[in-house]
Amino acid sequence: MAEVAALDQVEPASPGGPEVAGRSPWALAGRRLVRNRVAMGGLVLFLLIVVVSFAAPIYADHVAHVNPFENNLNGTTIVNGKKVPLLQQGGGILHLGETPIGPTWDIHHYFLGADQNGRDVASRVLYGGRSSLIVGVGSAVLCCFFATVLALLAGFHGGVVDSVFSRSMDVIWAFPVLLLAICVATVLLNAPNGVGVGPIRVQASSLWLPTLIIAFIFLPYVFRPVRGHVLAVSEKEYVEAAIAQGASGWRLVFSEVLPNVITVVIVLLPLIIATTILTEAALSYLSIGVQPPNASWGSVISDGQGLLYTRPWVAIAPGIMIVLTVLALNVFGDGVRDALDPRAKLRIEG
Amino acid sequence: MEKRFWRGLVAMGAIAAVVIAAGCGGSGGGGSSSGGSSSPSTTAAAHKGGTFTILANSSFGVADPAQNYTLQEWQLLINSHDGLVQFKRVGGTAGTQIVPDLATSIPTPTDGGKTYTFQLHKGIKFSNGQVMKPSDFVTTFERQFTVPGPTSFYSGIVGASACKPSHCDLSKGVVADDSAYTLTIHLTAPDPEFLDKLALPFAYVVPASTSKKLTGNNVPPGTGPYMWKSYNPNKEAVLVRNPYFKVWNPAAQPEGYPDQIVEKYGLQISDEVTQVERGAADEVFDGDVIPADRLNELNSPQYANQVHVNALTADWYFAFNTTTPPFNNQKARQAVNYAADRSAYVKIGGGSALAVPTCQILPPNFPGYKPYCPYTNGSDTTKWHGVDLAKAKQLVKESGTSGAKVVVNSGNDETSKALGEQMVSDLNKIGYKASGQYLADGIQYPYVQNSKNHSKWNIAWSAWYQDYPAPSDFLNVLLGCGSIHPNSDASPNIAAFCDKAIQAKMDQAEKTGVTNPDAANQIWAQVDHEMTDQAPWVDLYNPKQIDFLSKRVGNYQWNPQWYILIDQLWVK
Numbered sequence: 001m002a003e004v005a006a007l008d009q010v011e012p013a014s015p016g017g018p019e020v021a022g023r024s025p026w027a028l029a030g031r032r033l034v035r036n037r038v039a040m041g042g043l044v045l046f047l048l049i050v051v052v053s054f055a056a057p058i059y060a061d062h063v064a065h066v067n068p069f070e071n072n073l074n075g076t077t078i079v080n081g082k083k084v085p086l087l088q089q090g091g092g093i094l095h096l097g098e099t100p101i102g103p104t105w106d107i108h109h110y111f112l113g114a115d116q117n118g119r120d121v122a123s124r125v126l127y128g129g130r131s132s133l134i135v136g137v138g139s140a141v142l143c144c145f146f147a148t149v150l151a152l153l154a155g156f157h158g159g160v161v162d163s164v165f166s167r168s169m170d171v172i173w174a175f176p177v178l179l180l181a182i183c184v185a186t187v188l189l190n191a192p193n194g195v196g197v198g199p200i201r202v203q204a205s206s207l208w209l210p211t212l213i214i215a216f217i218f219l220p221y222v223f224r225p226v227r228g229h230v231l232a233v234s235e236k237e238y239v240e241a242a243i244a245q246g247a248s249g250w251r252l253v254f255s256e257v258l259p260n261v262i263t264v265v266i267v268l269l270p271l272i273i274a275t276t277i278l279t280e281a282a283l284s285y286l287s288i289g290v291q292p293p294n295a296s297w298g299s300v301i302s303d304g305q306g307l308l309y310t311r312p313w314v315a316i317a318p319g320i321m322i323v324l325t326v327l328a329l330n331v332f333g334d335g336v337r338d339a340l341d342p343r344a345k346l347r348i349e350g
Numbered sequence: 351m352e353k354r355f356w357r358g359l360v361a362m363g364a365i366a367a368v369v370i371a372a373g374c375g376g377s378g379g380g381g382s383s384s385g386g387s388s389s390p391s392t393t394a395a396a397h398k399g400g401t402f403t404i405l406a407n408s409s410f411g412v413a414d415p416a417q418n419y420t421l422q423e424w425q426l427l428i429n430s431h432d433g434l435v436q437f438k439r440v441g442g443t444a445g446t447q448i449v450p451d452l453a454t455s456i457p458t459p460t461d462g463g464k465t466y467t468f469q470l471h472k473g474i475k476f477s478n479g480q481v482m483k484p485s486d487f488v489t490t491f492e493r494q495f496t497v498p499g500p501t502s503f504y505s506g507i508v509g510a511s512a513c514k515p516s517h518c519d520l521s522k523g524v525v526a527d528d529s530a531y532t533l534t535i536h537l538t539a540p541d542p543e544f545l546d547k548l549a550l551p552f553a554y555v556v557p558a559s560t561s562k563k564l565t566g567n568n569v570p571p572g573t574g575p576y577m578w579k580s581y582n583p584n585k586e587a588v589l590v591r592n593p594y595f596k597v598w599n600p601a602a603q604p605e606g607y608p609d610q611i612v613e614k615y616g617l618q619i620s621d622e623v624t625q626v627e628r629g630a631a632d633e634v635f636d637g638d639v640i641p642a643d644r645l646n647e648l649n650s651p652q653y654a655n656q657v658h659v660n661a662l663t664a665d666w667y668f669a670f671n672t673t674t675p676p677f678n679n680q681k682a683r684q685a686v687n688y689a690a691d692r693s694a695y696v697k698i699g700g701g702s703a704l705a706v707p708t709c710q711i712l713p714p715n716f717p718g719y720k721p722y723c724p725y726t727n728g729s730d731t732t733k734w735h736g737v738d739l740a741k742a743k744q745l746v747k748e749s750g751t752s753g754a755k756v757v758v759n760s761g762n763d764e765t766s767k768a769l770g771e772q773m774v775s776d777l778n779k780i781g782y783k784a785s786g787q788y789l790a791d792g793i794q795y796p797y798v799q800n801s802k803n804h805s806k807w808n809i810a811w812s813a814w815y816q817d818y819p820a821p822s823d824f825l826n827v828l829l830g831c832g833s834i835h836p837n838s839d840a841s842p843n844i845a846a847f848c849d850k851a852i853q854a855k856m857d858q859a860e861k862t863g864v865t866n867p868d869a870a871n872q873i874w875a876q877v878d879h880e881m882t883d884q885a886p887w888v889d890l891y892n893p894k895q896i897d898f899l900s901k902r903v904g905n906y907q908w909n910p911q912w913y914i915l916i917d918q919l920w921v922k
Contacts, residue, residue: 070771070775071694071768071771071772071775073691073693073694073697073698073772074691074693074694074697087697087701089701089702089703090645090646090649090701090703091646091649092648092649092650092651092654093649093651093654094648094649094654094657094659094703095649095701095702095703096645096646096648096649096657096659096700096701096703096704096896097642097643097645097646097649097700097701097703097704098642098697098700098701099642099643099646116642116698116764116768117698117768117771117772186790204787204788205785205786287762287763287767287788288762291786291788292767292770292771292786292788293771293774293786302764303764306641306642306643306764307642307643308643309620309641309643309644309646309647310643310646311643
């Protein structure tokens with residue numbers, strides 16, 4: 001039978017070790033996180049993927065010597081010392097179709113082969129990772145930031161402000177997330193001159209557009225739990241005490257409420273990043289995410305969809321990268337939650 | 351009359367073209383027809399029966415023949431319905447010939463080419479048993495205007511201009527005499543293509559009792575060898591034999607071979623290929639583009655007799671926006687034509703077995719076609735040999751447009767996006783600063799047609815498949831001054847190109863065509879070359895199409911207008 005133990009019972013101060021008492025909650029959480037090897041493994045894997053992806057220009061320019069954004073249909077490469085065309089005409093009597101070269105497993109010459117447009121798949125996967133990470137992390141950070149601001153305003157002010165923000169979030173929440181993303185992206189990405197508000201204009205080819213779209217659709221998923229915490233914290237005695245001492249509204253928000261709800265946001269962030277990366281991949285796969293000439297893992301999978309029978313690596317490689325990234329983030333996110341989330345202070349021991 | 355070919359969705363119109371190989375019908379592609387060694391009638395009778403099954407990725411939408419404008423339904427409608435005239439139901443270029451169908455002969459127009467009087471066959475019945483009468487045609491033509499559809503084909507009939515969706519009276523333009531069995535059609539002006547238009551399924555007769563409103567998915571009875579048993583756009587269309595059908599003119603409407611024709615919807619195209627390979631179905635619908643990575647399989651000798659490749663009378667091209675800089679400058683347009691790497695576009699189009707590079711507007715084997723390609727390296731200007739970047743750069747310099755920003759507009763499906771990216775690359779090579787603008791297919795075509803958007807793009811991808819084999823269907827429809835409709839989503843002259851001298855020649859060719867088609871074609875050839883010199887487009891390639899049939903299918907015939915002749919296929 002499972003035994004429920006309090007967290008402070010799980011981590012007793014060791015006789016010869018450093019004193020737990022006197023450490024800040026952040027330090028305690030950090031220590032718990034560092035001790036969680038699985039979570040740290042996830043973090044290391046994620047950082048590795050980030051480094052590799054952001055090294056894409058170095059790989060393309062100095063190792064593979066290719067431009068992964070330009071068609072190279074009449075290009076050639078070297079395989080086993082021989083010059084071969086990147087696209088090879090079909091055989092038989094009819095010679096139907098043009099098949100791109102498969103993986104050469106030579107890091108200097110089309111390591112993962114070419115896509116249907118004669119572009120280096122390995123370079124595109126790396127560049128695609130860069131776009132996917134920028135959009136995924138960017139949208140998650142924007143989403144968490146704005147959702148937190150709105151939740152603080154709604155939860156702390158209450159009344160009409162709370163009603164307006166909460167009901168607006170309910171409207172967004174009411175739509176299936178991917179369906180809403182597809183609808184918004186289809187409309188905005190098909191606006192040929194991009195989208196603008198006043199002097200600010202975002203082109204359809206810019207990474208900002210998918211970033212903003214994804215940030216928008218996930219707002220309620222951060223807003224609701226944060227608002228709940230804001231409401232709960234606002235009722236606490238120390239907040240009432242601060243009010244009694246004449247603290248201003250801003251001071252209450254920034255000194256009393258925010259520090260006590262930020263852990264919720266920190267816990268949510270890696271999990272939201274994993275979700276936004278998946279959403280970005282889905283949108284790009286449907287051609288309504290990252291736009292050419294940029295690549296993303298989703299768009300590279302889309303490029304590979306028509307080559308699944310003959311050149312499966314075009315789709316498999318970015319698929320593996322997505323799986324690893326999301327897995328790493330989820331594992332790390334679980335670790336962060338275990339370390340930080342106040343509601344996770346009880347553990348089930350076997 | 352605008353239309354395009356959407357991959358896997360709709361293939362329109364027809365073809366006046368060559369056929370590369372095959373089959374006992376005398377046309378076809380790389381493969382040949384199985385069963386093709388059979389001799390006429392007695393042997394042919396042994397092939398009657400069975401069910402021919404087509405697999406299509408999606409249905410053709412609403413089935414009302416007055417509205418539907420897809421090759422997919424037309425391939426079935428030609429087997430269930432008849433018009434006054436018909437494209438000859440044979441394979442090869444003979445299939446572009448107009449022959450009488452419900453009319454006993456093709457009349458010579460009178461009144462300066464404005465009146466056609468048809469004598470109709472007697473005793474022909476609709477599939478509901480009702481006798482077909484000349485007055486049925488009055489309803490048929492009036493339905494063109496009361497059912498939302500492409501009415502422009504018949505807008506030249508007297509009285510048509512007053513027709514509205516709520517009411518249409520063509521009693522002065524379409525005069526039926528049920529006792530003499532004649533039908534007289536009066537036009538407001540001579541139309542050299544009127545017989546072609548009468549051979550389209552819009553003009554196929556339906557009973558006079560048919561609702562003047564859209565019949566939805568209920569196809570009204572016809573007079574052909576088959577009748578529609580059912581049509582469910584989410585599942586299948588089923589055609590069975592019309593018990594009242596008797597052959598009156600086999601050149602126009604022969605008896606079909608299969609007892610039943612079934613078109614099933616919903617499978618991915620790759621799965622359709624697998625099903626046909628296994629013999630679980632007979633045809634991958636020829637508007638469904640077979641994925642590139644399944645083509646290698648079809649190259650196998652195992653399928654040599656099941657695969658047929660045919661050239662289409664169609665153009666894939668980029669249209670310049672000739673109303674704004676930099677491409678309001680002829681030299682700039684010519685420069686891009688010299689720089690366009692057509693061998694790369696051909697590879698995107700499936701390789702040299704499935705696309706042929708071109709520089710001119712009219713496709714090969716089309717009336718008025720004379721090979722012409724001034725935008726090539728080397729001195730042979732009859733076909734494209736390669737890019738001439740030096741010449742292109744020189745023209746850019748002379749035009750004073752170097753460094754100009756260029757927006758390349760294209761679709762966002764795999765192929766059109768690749769074409770757009772290639773154009774961006776070609777433009778950047780000669781000193782422009784090009785960027786892509788990729789819109790969903792359903793949005794892109796109306797978007798580039800509408801002049802309101804002319805400030806937002808400089809060069810746009812498009813494709814055109816013939817409606818019927820007439821040069822004006824390309825030259826006048828796509829580049830005539832009369833095809834520019836400001837602020838309209840239906841303005842097929844995307845380039846907004848208008849050259850008054852060339853237009854005068856096109857008008858002359860139209861007039862000449864009423865009495866002397868050969869002389870008219872000479873003029874059309876000149877127009878084609880002059881238009882190519884003006885460079886309103888970068889013509890990329892003329893596509894080819896694959897038909898993939900099951901092993902048991904015989905008597906394959908490719909008709910330039912209707913593509914595969916389904917009713918003539920043997921499954922026994």
